[in-house]
Amino acid sequence: MKSSPPLAITMGDPSGIGPEVIAKTLAHGGERAVVFGSYAVMEFIVRLLGLDVKVRQIETPAQAHFEPRTIELIECTRISVHPAFGRISAVAGRAAFDGVVAAIEAAKSGTVSGIVTAPLNKQAMGSAGIPYPGHTEILAHYTGSKRVAMMLANEDIRTVLVTVHTSLRRAIQEADYEAQMSAIRLAHEGGRTLGFARPRIAVAGLNPHAGEGGKFGDEEGRIIRPAVEAARAEGIDASGPHPGDTVYMHARKGHFDIVVAQYHDQGLIPVKYLGLRKGVNITLGLPFVRTSPDHGTAFDIAGHGIADHTSFQTALAYARRLIAAQPA
Known part of the structure; x- marks a missing residue:
């Protein structure tokens, strides 16, 4: 039986904890998910955390092999150097936004089955001239969805x-x-x-x-x-x-x-x-599944390797649950 398309994971703001919680989650293996973001950022984070994980760059989700200790990544931003942790940056804001837009297009085309987003920073996006106040508004605009709502669940x-x-x-x-x-x-x-x-x-x-x-x-x-x-x-x-x-x-x-x-x-x-550990954000009213952890970029602890990835794991689990519940 042919397997369903993988999930898309957006990198989030690289100055925050998004790339860290992603790397920690995918290091365990077993996830059919592709990161949409920056190879340079994810490679830097993997080395910083001392993970025995390889970052493999691919062009399309269909090229992913999902081998053990491998993060499959689609490059969708021009950021080439990891920005400073814990600081608002137009470069980081643009990189986070680019990942979300690319993942939306993949979900609309059916090459991914849904999206799990790492946190972005509204001020960083604003400094890059991006007018959206958050994920919900980006998703609604780029999908043309008229009725969307945020559900928070634990x-x-x-x-x-x-x-x-x-x-x-x-x-x-x-x-x-x-x-x-x-x-x-x-x-x-x-x-x-x-x-x-x-x-x-x-x-x-x-x-x-x-x-x-x-x-x-x-x-x-x-x-x-x-x-x-x-x-x-x-x-x-x-x-x-x-x-x-x-x-x-x-x-x-x-x-x-x-x-x-x-x-x-x-x-x-x-x-x-x-508690944030089991909290998940679900966007209702989209043509595909989207979930995210119930926490922000956490600039205050970014780069220290201490971010808890439990909420991100829960967001992935909810996404799989929602996709499985969809009518065939």
Whole structure:
């Protein structure tokens, strides 16, 4: 039986811990994955870590052999010297971006089965003149996807965000009825992909105490509750709005499968508080699977060889799980 295409792994910002966690993960062998990035960077990291691993440059994913102690890599950036660790650099920002775009094109063509991304740095990309605030926006633009959402998942809770990388002021404006419906529907679809036959979705309120009956804001009654009711009419098991300060407690107790959060920190703080080792970011609404570890570039420890690659391993495992769940 013919094997499925390998996964694509994007190198991330070379000034951060992305290349390190990739090298540590692939050093164990057994992963059908190809790195999209810089040969010079990955070779430097392998030597720095003292790994008995070879970096093998290939032109296409189909050329990968997946031999033991070998990292298969497609060169997709012009960076030739490893930049300084822990510093914002336009060169590093461009290299990270180039890897993501190349991997997207490979996924769109079907030569890779999905993408696992190492962290990039928004300031570094900005210094290179790249206008996107994060992976989600890059992926949406280069795939032409109209409905995308970020799902953060760990062993205890899963959350989908209505708004992502924007100011809190703009998040309040952007969390309109259409955004609520999109997030609830994507949460339902994502939950089914993760194995929940009928995901129980709790929608968090925007204001303290979910508005306290209109005393602390009217968004719950004017926007969120009508969206929940419309979703239920579509057959989605949605409820809310629930107070944001208690909804994750109930989800962790098993009362809900997925929480729809209104803005970035409302959703990410509970997930990250439980620890980054098992946290995974999943982008919903794309034509292919994309996951990433739930941590950033960690400039403060980059280059010291102490980065924990557990979350990256978990992101790979989630990607394989999601790909296996796709209809044939």
